[in-house]
């Protein structure tokens with residue numbers, strides 16, 4: 001599957017939510033990382049056919065999606081940030097309702113619901129009320145509904161928001177299994193979700209998107225600008241406030257090893273260090 005986005009723009013009154021976005025997605029789990037309000041949801045809603053762009057082109061395996069949204073809508077599964085189903089109906093009933101809305105026939109629905117419940121490991125919960133599910137189970141139900149109709153491309157908007165650390169780790173493993181035979185676009189503002197789970201990534205900020213070939217390329221955005229400075233706790237005030245402090249650790253001599261972001265060498269004995277993904281991200285976001 002290949003998804004190619006070219007020159008995609010969308011404004012809400014004066015706010016340019018997407019600004020000439022280009023993006024190419026072809027396999028595995030693709031991460032879209034950006035701060036709140038960056039434009040992630042707008043991009044996903046356009047791809048899901050829920051919002052029309054002002055300009056641009058989207059090709060799905062070489063075919064123009066925007067000219068033929070009715071045909072493509074069901075090739076794309078979408079788990080929105082606020083996925084909700086009536087709490088008083090069962091998991092099975094929830095999926096059946098969504099299957100009806102997707103236009104899947106009765107016999108096909110029965111088969112697919114059984115299949116997706118196995119895939120998301122919710123078969124034992126099929127007759128449970130939606131309101132009785134844990135946070136992680138609700139996200140899995142959200143993915144299950146996105147999988148109905150067997151789309152080749154699934155988008156999940158901020159899927160780990162609100163999950164506790166254990167559920168978040170479990171959910172990452174689960175997304176990997178979902179991506180075994182599909183392409184998954186995962187939007188998040190949590191760097192850990194991307195670093196530990198994605199095969200490709202793009203950053204989004206103020207409606208602009210930059211695609212990276214690998215994590216090293218993102219780390220290199222901060223190359224030569226991240227320094228290690230060793231100071232005593234008493235001298236920390238000399239650099240605090242003057243430079244952007246990225247992290248501090250106490251070393252074996254009880255001094256502070258401080259990572260500092262600076263265009264110039266912050267002190268005589270400062271050494272440049274290999275930037276992390278977070279530091280590359282902060283550099284691009286603040287550029």
Ligand SMILES: Nc1ncnc2c1ncn2[C@@H]1O[C@H](COP(=O)(O)OP(=O)(O)OP(=O)(O)O)[C@@H](O)[C@H]1O
Pocket residue numbers: 012015016017034035036037038039040041042043189
């Ligand atoms: N329907 C709308 N009307 C007006 N402005 C909107 C609308 N939808 C989004 N925006 C604005 O467009 C920008 C991008 O919003 P979007 O929801 O796409 O960002 P996001 O990256 O998904 O953020 P978040 O993670 O906070 O949901 C924001 O400034 C937002 O306020």
